[in-house]
Amino acid sequence: MSIFVIKKMKRNFSISGMPDFSPFEKRRREYILSKVKEQFLLFGFSSIQTASMTKSTSSYGEAADKLIFNILKSGNYFTKLKENYNNRETGSSDLLNLKDIDFTSLISDKSLRYDLTIPFAKYVAEHQSEITFPFKRYEIGSVWRADRPQKGRLREFTQCDADIIGDSSLWLEVDLLDLMNSIFRSLGLNDLLIKINNRKILEGIWIEGKGSSVGSFSSFCIIIDKIDKIGIERVGELLLDAGYQEDFIQMMQELFLFEGSFLDKKEYLLGKINQDNQILLKGLDELSFVIGKSSSVNNLIFDLSLARGLDYYTGAIFEVVSYGSANSLAGGGRYDNLTEKYDLRGVSGVGVSFGLDRLYLEMDELNLFDDKINNNLDVLFINFGEKESIVSQSYISELRSCGKSAELYPSNLKISKQMSYADKRGAKFVVIIGEEEINLELLTVKNMNTGKQDRLSMLEFIKLLNHEE
Amino acid sequence: MSIFVIKKMKRNFSISGMPDFSPFEKRRREYILSKVKEQFLLFGFSSIQTASMTKSTSSYGEAADKLIFNILKSGNYFTKLKENYNNRETGSSDLLNLKDIDFTSLISDKSLRYDLTIPFAKYVAEHQSEITFPFKRYEIGSVWRADRPQKGRLREFTQCDADIIGDSSLWLEVDLLDLMNSIFRSLGLNDLLIKINNRKILEGIWIEGKGSSVGSFSSFCIIIDKIDKIGIERVGELLLDAGYQEDFIQMMQELFLFEGSFLDKKEYLLGKINQDNQILLKGLDELSFVIGKSSSVNNLIFDLSLARGLDYYTGAIFEVVSYGSANSLAGGGRYDNLTEKYDLRGVSGVGVSFGLDRLYLEMDELNLFDDKINNNLDVLFINFGEKESIVSQSYISELRSCGKSAELYPSNLKISKQMSYADKRGAKFVVIIGEEEINLELLTVKNMNTGKQDRLSMLEFIKLLNHEE
Numbered sequence: 017m018s019i020f021v022i023k024k025m026k027r028n029f030s031i032s033g034m035p036d037f038s039p040f041e042k043r044r045r046e047y048i049l050s051k052v053k054e055q056f057l058l059f060g061f062s063s064i065q066t067a068s069m070t071k072s073t074s075s076y077g078e079a080a081d082k083l084i085f086n087i088l089k090s091g092n093y094f095t096k097l098k099e100n101y102n103n104r105e106t107g108s109s110d111l112l113n114l115k116d117i118d119f120t121s122l123i124s125d126k127s128l129r130y131d132l133t134i135p136f137a138k139y140v141a142e143h144q145s146e147i148t149f150p151f152k153r154y155e156i157g158s159v160w161r162a163d164r165p166q167k168g169r170l171r172e173f174t175q176c177d178a179d180i181i182g183d184s185s186l187w188l189e190v191d192l193l194d195l196m197n198s199i200f201r202s203l204g205l206n207d208l209l210i211k212i213n214n215r216k217i218l219e220g221i222w223i224e225g226k227g228s229s230v231g232s233f234s235s236f237c238i239i240i241d242k243i244d245k246i247g248i249e250r251v252g253e254l255l256l257d258a259g260y261q262e263d264f265i266q267m268m269q270e271l272f273l274f275e276g277s278f279l280d281k282k283e284y285l286l287g288k289i290n291q292d293n294q295i296l297l298k299g300l301d302e303l304s305f306v307i308g309k310s311s312s313v314n315n316l317i318f319d320l321s322l323a324r325g326l327d328y329y330t331g332a333i334f335e336v337v338s339y340g341s342a343n344s345l346a347g348g349g350r351y352d353n354l355t356e357k358y359d360l361r362g363v364s365g366v367g368v369s370f371g372l373d374r375l376y377l378e379m380d381e382l383n384l385f386d387d388k389i390n391n392n393l394d395v396l397f398i399n400f401g402e403k404e405s406i407v408s409q410s411y412i413s414e415l416r417s418c419g420k421s422a423e424l425y426p427s428n429l430k431i432s433k434q435m436s437y438a439d440k441r442g443a444k445f446v447v448i449i450g451e452e453e454i455n456l457e458l459l460t461v462k463n464m465n466t467g468k469q470d471r472l473s474m475l476e477f478i479k480l481l482n483h484e485e
Numbered sequence: 486m487s488i489f490v491i492k493k494m495k496r497n498f499s500i501s502g503m504p505d506f507s508p509f510e511k512r513r514r515e516y517i518l519s520k521v522k523e524q525f526l527l528f529g530f531s532s533i534q535t536a537s538m539t540k541s542t543s544s545y546g547e548a549a550d551k552l553i554f555n556i557l558k559s560g561n562y563f564t565k566l567k568e569n570y571n572n573r574e575t576g577s578s579d580l581l582n583l584k585d586i587d588f589t590s591l592i593s594d595k596s597l598r599y600d601l602t603i604p605f606a607k608y609v610a611e612h613q614s615e616i617t618f619p620f621k622r623y624e625i626g627s628v629w630r631a632d633r634p635q636k637g638r639l640r641e642f643t644q645c646d647a648d649i650i651g652d653s654s655l656w657l658e659v660d661l662l663d664l665m666n667s668i669f670r671s672l673g674l675n676d677l678l679i680k681i682n683n684r685k686i687l688e689g690i691w692i693e694g695k696g697s698s699v700g701s702f703s704s705f706c707i708i709i710d711k712i713d714k715i716g717i718e719r720v721g722e723l724l725l726d727a728g729y730q731e732d733f734i735q736m737m738q739e740l741f742l743f744e745g746s747f748l749d750k751k752e753y754l755l756g757k758i759n760q761d762n763q764i765l766l767k768g769l770d771e772l773s774f775v776i777g778k779s780s781s782v783n784n785l786i787f788d789l790s791l792a793r794g795l796d797y798y799t800g801a802i803f804e805v806v807s808y809g810s811a812n813s814l815a816g817g818g819r820y821d822n823l824t825e826k827y828d829l830r831g832v833s834g835v836g837v838s839f840g841l842d843r844l845y846l847e848m849d850e851l852n853l854f855d856d857k858i859n860n861n862l863d864v865l866f867i868n869f870g871e872k873e874s875i876v877s878q879s880y881i882s883e884l885r886s887c888g889k890s891a892e893l894y895p896s897n898l899k900i901s902k903q904m905s906y907a908d909k910r911g912a913k914f915v916v917i918i919g920e921e922e923i924n925l926e927l928l929t930v931k932n933m934n935t936g937k938q939d940r941l942s943m944l945e946f947i948k949l950l951n952h953e954e
Contacts (some may be wrong), residue, residue: 029607029827031595034538036608038615039531039622046532058885060862060892060910062508063515067641068537068627069503086557088593090631094585111581116563123592124557126500138498139505146507148909150895153508158537162559172536185895187874194882309875311882358498393529405656406778413663413780416527423529426619426654440617441529 033165034172041376043389045174048375049156051202052176059195061154061178066135068158069126073357079238079325083161086124093123128160132177133328133354133367140181141358149182149363156372168343168377179367181355186302188366189332189350190309196336196346196368197312203375204384207339210312211319214303215329215349217285218320220296221271224289225255225264240323248272248321272321278307281318302331328354332366338378345378346370394481395422395445396438398431408449411459411474420481438464444484447477502634503641510845512858514643517844518625520671521645528664530623530647535604537627538595542826548707548794552630555593562592597629601646602797602823602836609650610827618651618832625841637812637846648836650824655771657835658801658819659778665805665815665837666781672844673853676808679781680788683772684798684818686754687789689765690740693758694724694733709792717741717790740789747776747787754789768800775801797823801835807847814847815839863950864891864914865907867900873918880916880928880943889950907933913953916946 030036037045056063069087101111111119129135132155140147156176165171178195180188193210200208215237222236230236239254248269255265267288274284282300289296303318310316324333324347331350338345348368355363379385395415397408408424415422425434438446448460459477462469472480499505506514525532538556570580580588598604601624609616625645634640647664649657662679669677684706691705699705708723721734736757743753751769758765772787779785793802793816800819807814817837824832848854864884866877877893884891894903907915917929928946931938941949 029540029611030536031538031540034536036536036604036611037534038612039533042532042534045534055885057861058888058890060865060890062861063511064508065506065511065514067499067503067505068629069500069641071498071500082559085559087597088555088557088589090551090554092585094583094588098581112567114563116561119563120557128556135505142498142505143507148906150906152892160537172538180895183895185868187868187878187893187895190878191893198885309878311878392526392531396529399654399656409656409659409778409780416524416667419527421527421529423621424656424660426649426652426656437617437619 031171033163033170035170039392040390043392044379044385045372045376047385047389048203048372048379049176052199052370052372053154053156055195055199055202056154056176056178058198059152059178059191061152064136064139064153064155065157066129066132066139066155068129070129070135070138072121072125072127080130083163084130085128085160085162086120087126087128088124097122130161131159132157132175132369133179136177136179136181136367137354138358140363141355141360144360147182150180150188151182152178152180154178168374170373174372176370176372177367179365181365182363184352184364186305186332187309189302189306192348192366192368193306193310193312193316193334196334197315199370200336200345203379205338205345205375205378205382208315208345209337209339210316210334211322211337212303212306212316212332212334213319213322214299214332216295216299216302216331218299218323220289220293220299221268221320223293223295225260225268230259234327237323238325240321241325243272243321243323274320278303278318281320285320299331306332324349334368341378341381343374343378344371345374390442392421393423393438393441393443394420395447396434396441396443397422397424397447397449398434399425399428400448400450401428404449404451404454407454408447411447411449414474415478415481418478418481420478445477445481500640502632502639504639508861509859512861513848513854514841514845516854516858517672517841517848518645521668521839521841522623522625524664524668524671525623525645525647527667528621528647528660530621533605533608533622533624534626535598535601535608535624537598539598539604539607541590541594541596549599552632553599554597554629554631555589556595556597558592558594566591599630600628601626601644601838602648605646605648605650605836606823607827609832610824610829613829616651619649619657620651621647621649623647637843639842643841645839645841646836648834650834650836651832653821653833655774655801656778658771658775661817661835661837662775662779662781662785662803665803666784668839669805669814672848674807674814674844674847674851677784677814678806678808679785679803680791680806681772681776681785681801681803682788682791683768683801684792685764685768685771685800687768687792689758689762689768690737690789692762692764694729694737699728703796706792707794709790710794712741712790712792743789747772750787750789771800793818803837810847810850812843812847813840814843859911861890862892862907862910862912863889864916865903865910865912866891866893866916866918867903868894868897869917869919870897873920873923876923877916877918880918883943884947884950887947887950889947914946914950 072086136153136155140151154177156174158172159175160172163169163171196210218237218240219233222233239251239258243251252265252269256262271285271288274281307316322333322335324335328351329349330352333349335347336345346368350366352364354365397412399405405424412422412424425437435446443464446462446464453460458471458473460469461472461477541555605622605624609620623646625643627641628644629641632638632640665679687706687709688702691702704727708720708727712720717738721738724734725731740754740757743750776785791802791804793804797820798818799821802818804816805814815837819835821833823834866881868874874893881891881893894906904915912933915931915933922929927940927942929938930941930946
């Protein structure tokens, strides 16, 4: 091999972080989705489909809002905007003094959904009169984030969400933990850790540290949430910057480092914290119930440092992490006020979200995809010309109506070229219909796996195909 | 009933033309998709998934380009834009003199896909070295058009496309007609008309009428394409405005009105047109082959007035129309240069596109959805409290692992409320586990269809459920 190979530049017309998926990848993705969907249905969830766009509103907190893709208004939006400004006293040059965010609100009123949770809240509020509560819905769909693309982090990706809204029973948390385990088991993903915590416990701890001028509980969670990325020391520094006392920070770090069972941790925590801290006690009670009733105790771990970034969680929070890759594959939690911004109050819900693209990466790394997933054509008919093709086409119709995928090679090319196509397509059988076969009303059938070739009647061939399954 | 009912205003948080779909609608949509997908696979197509966004480029012609949803650049795009303009001599007020289209190109470089065909062309060009040609792909996905919403015309809708690229054999047209028929048959849609024409025939006719200063062939097709909406008279006027001679227009109108079989029409056409018109003869030859080989002759009609608006068609074009509603349910055709703009030349393809939302409307109007589609929960367990729920939860796990959907009502509410939930969910069975059932290790099972109630062991219940299917 020469090292002076001139590499042909591959033209790339795609947008980074927004991949296309080949038939090979798509079949694997559909395999995963079929497993996920099967469990969603067994657990009693029904699917909805929400629109990809929503009216522009701030929903996720400042950090997430920056990642929203905004849609430009249609038509002569810019001309109209200038006209509006010209009608005002200050004149249109004012436009040029606007900040990005204010300018955006003038030329865009819609955005792509950032997740499936807020669209779900919108759906529930809008359809509350038709919905039977508790409402168990799942949704599988694309979401978009204007993030910096990297491995395992795309700008368009697929989420699989299951939520129950309209009931605050902790049995729902128990069932969701079961659901997660069932899905991972059905995919062959066994080396997983389910981390669980409760926002009420974190809030109880935060109350302990609340001195004169520390940040909000929400900003406290955002700091804690960074622990996996930046480490416990750096989190301590951030808390110090935010105004928390050193002894409080030290206590927190001790709590995070303490190892043991749920009961050990609970006892340790109660030894450090004011016994009248009602919200903390409530959080511990809830967690006791969920952990006590869960059948997935062997891989469930109470992780006090689990905070999750999103604003809306109010109770249990959980996250599933792969032992091997340390990738986060799923996460979720309890929220009490999600539909509030759509004028529907007092509705509690709990949900979990699986990342299809993460699951794919994980399964690919662990070699969990069966080769069978790639078989996608039962029979290819060789094209010998018009007369033979007419006969072939009628056999093909018959095979399809028996549930076998079949096609005619479209052109009368060299047989070696047609066979190579059959091979690359992963066809199970190749059928040859020539003059003789037409006269005898038989098919010459080649098994592409064994190389064996036979003359069969159509009836015999269909039997053979059925036997193959 | 009082007529003075104060109607509670339904708050609407959605964007018009971009609907959400309820579990009821979603199950019906998935039913349609499963049928479509089944036939795609039987015909040998493999699925790909393309990104929802593409780099902004003009692809569809002026009329369609107006309907593209553009995505705003992220970050401080406006600040950066002003800085760029400030660096230039003319100053930033120049910005305000820009036309909408030019301003858009500065603040947006991505757009949502308008159809699945152009992303397919991009995919093929980008992956040409890995693809086995002829490449048979299907894709099912959302597309977006900034259109004025009306019945049957949404701004976000789902297309189901099947294309074969890399072969110019007319057998592919024959097979696609078969595919369309198979899909419609499997959905129970029988009263359909498949209109077929060939762009080469239209081009041959256009050449006849080409006088001094008439428009392009493309603009000719756009005028002809309007015939269903505005009628033959008005199309004549538009052609006159475009510079075509009156006798040519009269001949066209006669051609459009002439009724008869393909052979009758062919003869009539050849009597009117210059016998040396090679492109017209080529078009007629192609059409003869396709119609001659097609097994769907009984609902296939040669319609000279079928033009289809999109620029890229070069051969056969077809459209499926419902007799009853006159709705267009599918359409497609042959294109020879689709991948050219992505630097891949000389690749011919042919494809068909089904509109899921149109199919849904049509099937709904004709009452073709089976009620069975709505059954979605096998068993609901009544919640009598913690102790009973623990036992129920383990039965539920067992049922799910036998492939039965089951759930526990999350809270210990009045039994009537729980029964009403079971009813609304369409549960087939309700199971009651009380003190007695726990002691006897039995389940009290109520068949929600018959109202019959029995005490069964778990084994007997599973047998019953399997028998029910």
